[in-house]
Amino acid sequence: MAKRVAVLMGGPSAERDVSLTSGAACAASIRELGHEVIEIDPKLGEAGVVALVQALTPKPDLVFNALHGRWGEDGCVQGLLDLLGVPYTHSGLLASAMAMDKPMAKRLFESAGLQVPGGFVVSCAELAAGDPMARPYVAKPFNEGSSVGVRIVREGDNEPAVDPQAWGFGDRVLIEPFIAGRELTVGVMGDRPLAVTELRPHRGFYDYEAKYTEGRTEHLVPAPVPQSVSDSALEMAAAAHRVLGCRGVSRADFRWNPEEGDAGLYLLEVNTQPGMTPLSLVPEQAQHLGIAFTDLVGWMLEHAACD
Template structure:
């Protein structure tokens, strides 16, 4: 039966452009499935919230949430949709909020028996005053996605770890030891881990540009890692999905140090609303398993829910 589907896309976060691309691809797939689509680009602030509520009136049958980053992925929009009683794709308010808060998510992963990098949170002033950890280490915002703001501080770098004047991601910063090795990622669909992809940027690390610029990163699916590591990554992604209370589709990111075997597999974070762009990883893994992009989007609509 045809449904009226509102696709939330764009929004005010640092990942706005990626969200617009994801939203456009999902809207096209939803139309292909025979549903009516209303595309909504919500804005930040009181008037933006009013406009969003107005755009969702009359209530759609379901919301496809293609927003990325803060406000759209951290529980804020999820809470509004819960109040309105509108089913939506991806995780609910609590799972979204906890996953987006990287230090809190690490505590959840550790309690579930997963291995995470060590580290601590520091202030901008503390980081700009000197190294809180031995180099190399990673400094990242507490609640951004798509590697926005992530910096690797290496031995021999001439610049200071942080310039407080140019840092625009909050007063507190997560600092973790740099985990050498392979970049792995696993999509989870419901209670099923999909596949393991290894990501090999042609230069630098897997940052925002490497994620969303065609030709910058090689995607190897299935990842050419030992079978034990492959299975361990699948299991760890499913465990993290359950531990956070995720629903729908999520994606877990890992670093693996081969010299340490299974003990070298570290979970970094879970993305509760992974990208749905032409270069995105979950659609690629679904295709590897024989599922088309439209079928994936249709499954997500069927499993939309409201807390």
């Protein structure tokens, strides 16, 4: 039965451009499935919330949330949609908020027995005053996605880890030891982990540009890692999805240090709104398992819900 589907895309976050691409691809697939599509680019602030509520009036049958980053992925828009009583794709308010708050998610993962890098939160002023741990270490915003703002601080770097005047991500910075090794990621679809992908950037690390610039990163599906490591990554991704209370699709990111063998797998974070662009990892893993992009989008619509 045809439905009226609102696709939320763009928005005010640092990941706006990627969200627009995700939203356009999903909107095309939703139309291909025979549904009516309303594309909405929400703005920030009180006036933006009012405009979004107006755009969702009369209420659509459901919302496909293709927003990435803060406001669209951190529980804010989820709470609004819950109040409006409109079913939406991906995780609900609580799971979204906890996943986006990296220190909180880290504590939850540790309590469930999942191995994560150590780390702690410092202020920008504390970090500008000197290294809070031995180099190399990672400095990252505590509530951004897609590696926005992430910096690896290495021995010999001359500039400070962050410039408080240019940081732009609030006063708190999450500090973690740098895990040497390889970048792995696992998509989860409901209660099913999909596959393990190894990401090999051609230069630097797997930052925002490497994620979303064609030709910057090689994707190896399935990852060429020992079966035991692959099995552990699949199990940990599914467990992290459950621990946070995610629904729909999520993606777990890992670092694996081969020198530590099976014990060298570390869960970094869970993304509750994985990208749905032509370069995105979850659609690629689904395709590897024989699930076409349009079928993946259709499955996500079928599992839309309110908290």
